[in-house]
Amino acid sequence: MSFVIRRFSVNGFRKFRTPLVVDGLTNGLNIIIEPNETGKSTVLDALRAAFFVRYNASTQLVKSYVPHGEAIGPEVSADFELNHVAWSLRKQFLKSKAIELTGPQGRTQGEEAEVQLNTLLGSVRDTSRNGDTATHGALGLLWVAQTEALAVSAPGQIVRDSITSMLEAEVGAIMGGESYQKVRKRIDTQYDLYWTPTGQKRGRQTEALAHAEATQTAAQKAEERLTQLEHSFTALETTRTQLKVLQREMADTTDSQTRKDLLTELETARAAAQILTTRKAELDTLHARLSTLEDLQQRHTAAVTAQTNANARLAETRARHALVAEARATANQKAQTARTACEQARTARQAAQTALRMGEELTRHNQRRTAIQAACTRHDTLVDLERALHTAQAQARTAIPATQLAALEGLERAVAEAQAIAKAGETRITLSGTTTDITIDGAPAQPGELTLTHPTWVRLGQAEILISPPATATHAQTELAAARTKRQQALDDLGVPDSAAARARNEAAHDASTTLRMLAVQITAATPADERISLAAGPEALKLFVRELDATWNSTPDTQPNIPALTTARDEAETAYARAEGTLASALEALRRADDDALPLASAEAATTSDVKHATQTVESIEARPEWPELTETLRRLRHDITQAAVTLEQATRNAATHDTAAITRRIEAIEARAKSAAEARTRLETDIARLEGIIETEGGQGLAERAATAREEAQTAQIKLNQVTAEADMLKLLRDTLETARNETSAKFVGPVARRMQPYIGRLLPGCDLGFSEDLALEKITRAGSDEVCTSLSRGTQEQLALLTRIAFADMLQEQGKPVSLILDDPLVYSDDTRLDLMTDIITEAATRMQVILLTCRDRAFRHVAGNRIILGQSSPQTA
């Protein structure tokens, strides 16, 4: 369906405070050139306002139409042709809001005009705050604002429905747009009653659940209360039964009769017990008496036996004691003799020892004197030796050190060498014959050989001959003299006339050293140590000893004692004394043994004597007792009495055993305890009964059973309801999901044909590429040379171009569908290079042959070569500049 805008005007609309009229728009391509800041985007907004924004809306969008700071009603109008039928539209917003649509059937206004306009353009009422182009139908897609053109976007629902309805036959599937939408909307509404958009339970579901839970809880509580009450009933019944049983028991007289009988029995038992005690005491007395007398008899017998035995032992001990005393006297005699002998031997030994000691003292004194004499002799030798030593030491000190001697020898050699050189340079003249007339250096010459070492004037007669030895000779002489002087100095230092003397002195010193060592050895030999006089080794010790020697050392006369004889005498005395001591020791030992034998016998004799005395006393004391004479008869009688008493006791014991007081007492106590506990139990049971009756009276009157029954039924009903609600919710969820899946699957079928239709357009821009569309017919990706490229990753220019091409392709499809199409592009292709721009303008120009295209641009030059109807906005409305 052709849709052509012929003219439009804007007044009091944003930038256009004064009227702007754009006229003369043609069927094909219209290029409206607008300088910047003239309100290019406002033109598109004004057209959208005219055709799609409700005249009586007061949304933020509509309010934005009012020029800043003014209070006027923005006005837009347009003349257009739809399928070659002319229409005229005028809208004013906010102030004096109005719509007027004039067509072949005349003029309509207000809501009717809006509805008619929607029908004409295939748009729907826009209820959004800021304008939703999806509600604008085909023109929402094809009138492209500057910002919208930059991205490839999906067409709105209306366009999609148009496209799919066109393709339904082709793909063999039906989108069923309208009825689907209505059914879907209803299901969604029902779904919302049960589920949140994210699939969480809500509304009826949660209410039913909460109700079910609440009733369940209430039922449970009611049931619990009822159970409690039932427990009270049961407890009351049980307690009453217990009380009845108890009362019956308490009414029973058996216990009190039994107690009475038992008390009587207890008395009897106590008497029997008393008798038993008496009998036992009697028997015990008899036993005690018997025991005492038997004991007396036994003690008498024992004492007599002891007396006899002790007497026998005493006699034997006394006999043995006499024998031992005799042996001891003999031993004592022997010991006395040995002691005297021993005393004598000791005195003799002491005398011998003294004599020997004195002899030894004298011997030592003589030895000392001899030693002192020897020391004095050695001292004299030492004095001589030390004298020789001093001489030798003086001589040894004259030794010349080896280095000095070597230096002297060097100097000798240097003199010799200098002499040799001087000798070589000497001029020798030999005079023979008469030499009288000859003077040499003024001195008369002598025949013989003469050596000249310096220029020498030889006068021969009147003649004088100057003999000059070679210059070297003079030098050699000087050297020689120097060498000699050095040698002389060295000799002077040593204090020797010449080298030979030096050597001789050195030899002598060397010999003296040897002598020194020898003398030292001799001195050492002459000064040994001598213990006898406490003399240490060495010359100094000797000299000191001599110097300090007392003059009296030689006073004792020279006599020599006989030490061996003295020693022998002493040894013999020692032996004699030892033997005497041995004899004495053995005698004393014999005496001690005799004493040892005697002592125990004496003790035993004393003890036995005591035993005899004691035993005798015992026997006497027993026999002195009054019962003694009758003892045997008394014992016999007592034993008979005991036998009698035992029989009586046996009888009493039997009597007592038949009546066990403890057992009887226990039984009486048990009966009393039973009675007491029964009384207590009765009190307790009566208390319980009163309490339970109280509970039952209070609770029972509240109709708990009926309430519980009601609560139970309500809970069951709530559960049934919950099940129904859950089933309904599940059903709605399934249905909604199924519808959604079916819609997605079906819409996916339309993608292929749309891609096929797009291919020729996009193929011109990107030859050989494949296109990928999403289910909502948005171009998602392109495939070039086998690799996928997502649209959003393409360059801005390409994205913009693709956005425009897909729109043109959709426009063609929509036109085929009979929808009103026209293309308005607000400053398009700003990112295109020259080649692409040419290609795109070619495509737009071609599209303009099929539909009206209005291109708003500020780039006059970019579109200068494009053939089309040019309208320069700034010029046509100079007021808005």
Added chain:
Amino acid sequence: MKIIHSADWQLGKPFARFAPTVRAALTEARFDAIDTIGAAAAQAGVQHVLVAGDVFDTEGPEDRTIVQALSRMNRHACRWWLLPGNHDFARNGGLWDRVRSRAGAGVRVLTDAAPVEIEPGVWILPAPLIHRHTLNDPTHAFEQMQTPGATLRIGLAHGSIRDFGSQMESQNQIAPDRAQRANLDYLALGDWHGALRVNSRTWYSGTPETDRFHSAETGHVLMVDIQPGQEPTVTPLRTGRFTWLVRDWLTNDLPAFTIECDQFLAQTDPSTTLLQLSLAGIASMSDRIAILGRLENDIDHRLRYLDVRADDLVGRPSPDDMAALAMEGVLGAAATSLEARIAQGGQDAATAKRALERLFIEYNREDTV
């Protein structure tokens, strides 16, 4: 001598699963039955009404229930002999003490198993239940009960007759020949909710006001004329207000259902009718929807109460149904998908079945709008 024999009043029954209005009506009808009985007694000149147990639904009813019951009974001149049954058994400090403390002269509670002379020579032998469950025959004691100078011995008991066809655990069982063995002129029984003759001298009166969907004849009392040495004459008297009906209808299409439905409505008083209706058959989806729609939008409103069980009424989308949806594209695809799910069976299938039905409903509603 004439007496009225009733039982199983079940006063205070909750009916909680019903809507509040229905619930109130059902509750009220049970009390009204007392008035109906009282009126019938007056009309027939009957002095004694014997209630054979389960006067109350529980052993612990609300005070209001007790007071309502007693005030209704006190309005009438006859004497009410109330026997504790298994629902309202007698025990110390229990329900009957509460009743007795409020009862007037016309109401007698028989909590002791001891004969009572109600008129000169006319004795009632009661067998009150003192536990919810009694394993012994409560009427066993009748044979030993002394009734000096009796011209009529009337037993009053609550329980089932032994081998009485009950599948339940046998409790409170009564010997079928008790009347003969205990030399009774009449044995008035309670527990079975329908009126039933056990033998010529032994009857169940049933409940005077129906309280559940029951196959037996309910909603009656028995007018019993007893003469010494003769078999009693027993006449059921209708007392019930509400009719509880159970119906199973086999239906495969809307016309068949409509006929059935119209016939039913013609035979009943809808305002006093409670219906439990089970539908079975195989219908087209649109017929099923229409049938359920009729029940939901029409019958349910007419009747006092309607409980529809339509799980066995299988709704199959007809080729026409599917074709209509297929025309709608996505809806058709969704329907096909749901059908596939139904064919798979399992738990999902039931949900899918409902979903498909809902889809048809919403789609068809589309047509009518």
